[in-house]
Amino acid sequence: MAQGDGYPFDSVPDYPAAEIAAAWRRERPGAPLSSIEIVTPIWRLAKLLADDRRRVLQESGVDPATLDLLSVLRRAGPPYQLTTREVARRALVTAGAVSQRVSRAERERLVERAAAGDGSRSVLVKLTAAGHALVERVVDQVLGREALLVQGLRPAERAALVALLDRLLRDVTRQVQTGVSPGTP
Numbered sequence: 001m002a003q004g005d006g007y008p009f010d011s012v013p014d015y016p017a018a019e020i021a022a023a024w025r026r027e028r029p030g031a032p033l034s035s036i037e038i039v040t041p042i043w044r045l046a047k048l049l050a051d052d053r054r055r056v057l058q059e060s061g062v063d064p065a066t067l068d069l070l071s072v073l074r075r076a077g078p079p080y081q082l083t084t085r086e087v088a089r090r091a092l093v094t095a096g097a098v099s100q101r102v103s104r105a106e107r108e109r110l111v112e113r114a115a116a117g118d119g120s121r122s123v124l125v126k127l128t129a130a131g132h133a134l135v136e137r138v139v140d141q142v143l144g145r146e147a148l149l150v151q152g153l154r155p156a157e158r159a160a161l162v163a164l165l166d167r168l169l170r171d172v173t174r175q176v177q178t179g180v181s182p183g184t185p
Contacts, residue, residue: 017041038168049149056145060138067142068093069101070110070135073127081126083116110134 017040021033057064072090073080082090088098102125105111110131116122127135153161174180 049146052145052149053142056142057138060141062134062138065097065101066105066108066110067135067138069098069105069125070127070131071139073111073125074132074135074139079126080132081124083122083124085122087125105131 017037020040021036024031024033024036054064057067068091069087072087073082075090076082076086084095084098084102087102088095091098091101093101102111102113106113108130109128112126112128114124114126116124150158
């Protein structure tokens with residue numbers, strides 16, 4: 001890393017999506033531009049939020065993949081254990097990624113791995129006391145920071161945004177996964 005540069009926490013340039021759309025409209029009249037003023041701010045927010053979360057995690061001494069694993073187990077409720085298959089499903093990662101995450105967290109004594117004991121070949125992953133304490137501390141830091149970042153929205157604005165983002169996510173997921181366009185039965 002070059003001395004003094006903020007990578008990976010680079011700033012996102014202040015270049016409004018409306019200006020980007022206007023420039024494309026000027027340079028490529030007739031191009032499909034209706035998404036720019038929606039997608040561009042989402043990409044910018046995603047980068048800002050991801051960079052800020054990485055900074056918080058770096059200060060806490062936790063990598064994002066480990067926090068993801070610990071959080072999935074913590075959200076499962078007592079006894080804070082899941083099969084590796086269920087961890088993969090909930091974390092939206094491959095079995096190989098789960099294996100790497102579990103191995104790293106196991107070395108750090110944050111989780112324990114054991115046979116499921118039900119006659120299957122399933123492997124259970126369980127939070128240790130150290131893993132539980134770490135996820136409790138770091139989740140509070142991450143969620144507290146993110147609450148501060150969105151505090152400028154009033155409750156009604158938050159509710160409206162949650163509903164719109166949920167709808168957009170469902171629609172985009174459906175289109176990407178099935179190749180179906182909106183309005184197609």
